[in-house]
Amino acid sequence: MQKPAYPDSEANSEESMKEKIGFIGLGAMGSGMAANLVSKGWPLTVMAHRKREAVDRLKELGAAEAATPKAMALASDVVILCVTGSEEVQQLISGPEGLLMAAKPLLLIDCSTSNPAITIKLAEELARQGITLVDAPLARTPKEAAEGKLDIMAGGSPEAIARAKPILEAFAARIVETGPAGTGHTMKLLNNFVSMGYSAIYSEALMIAAKAGLTPQVFDSVLRGSRMDCGFYQAFFEFVLHRDENAQRFAMANALKDMSYLASLAQALQAVNPVGAAVRNSFATAVASGHGQSFVPALSDVIAATNGITLATNPNGK
Structure with a gap:
């Protein structure tokens, strides 16, 4: 006897109800996020930037490709941006062949780490064009992006977040609703301030320890x-002790960008933030000395070198 068609019909009905997603920003985080979307049945359109490898892999999984942000907007109900920061977001929206050129309503989800002041203003401007903005920056690493286990801080109206949530759940294990548009990006900057603050403290403490004759191994044996x-x-100490450059994949140039956004936010709030300024200066030193593309734990080497010493001595002799 032939099996009833109801289960397949229900699956097909569910599939047809899913919104069409556009995704721009297929870097270390974005490629894993996009792969989760397409593998979980979301109709996906992607766009190439500098490299095609991620686009080609996603097309093999069933994604379509758009040549421009405008073309992506025309093909999509929802567009996700996962780029470096506010400048790149604004260019994709308002630049030549940008999303606004499509002149159609959209839900725009910004997973970048952007400047909250710009995000708030942008949300107001886009609303007048029929575009709803949710800022949904990310926490955790490319590994969790590929596994669909990211943490997300989501800012926007309750209605917009409710619409975005099923999409975000394709690549996130935890979604924290932070409040109106801009609050997600604010919380992300505070999260990064704490983590980059730890990095600056570890680096300076290791330098002082080394100058006093204490090795990183002794330092670690006390704190671990x-x-x-x-x-x-x-x-952080996977790099310090074992020279694992991939233990924490976040470039120091991006850390400096985020700490600069934090300084801008503090200034707008008329807040005195001396610790934030000190953390920013640590990463400014690294970027100015040519280490902007090195990952954050390498700040320990930069601070050590600035003081005429090296930390790169570990049990393996590397």
Whole structure:
């Protein structure tokens, strides 16, 4: 006897109800996020930037390709941006062949780490064009992006977040609603301030330890397993102790960008933030000395070198 068609019909009905998604920004994080979307049945259109490898892989999985942001907007109900920051977001929206050129209503989800002041203003401007903005910056790493286990801080109206949530759940294990548009990006900057602050403190403490004759191994033997220990510490020290450059894949140029956004936010709030300024200056030193594309734990080497010493001595002799 032939099986009833209801289960397949229900699946097809569910598939047809899914909104069409456009995705721009197929870097270390975005490629994994986009792969989760297409593998979980979301109709996906992607766009190439500098490299085609991620686009070609996604097309093999069933994604379509658009040549411009305008073409993507015309093909989509929802567009996700996962780029570096506010400048890139604004260019994709308002630049030549930008999203606005499509002149159609959209839900725009900005997963970049952007300047909250710009995000708030942009949300107001886009609303007049029929575009709803949700800022949904990310926490965790490319590994979790590929596994669909990212953390997301989502800012926007309750209605917009409710619409975005099923899409975000394709690549996120935890979604924290932070409030109106702009609050997601604000929380992301504060999250990065704490993590980059730890990085600056670890780096300076290691430098002073080395100048006083204490090795990174001795330093680690005291902090590891103590109340000062945490996942971020352990990833940072995978580089310090074992020279694992991929333990924490976040470029120092991006850290400086985020700390500059934090300074802008503090200025807009008329807040005195001396610690934020000190953290920013640590990363400014790294970028100015040519290490902007090195990952954050390499700040420890930069601060050590600035003081005429090296930390790159570990049990493997590397």
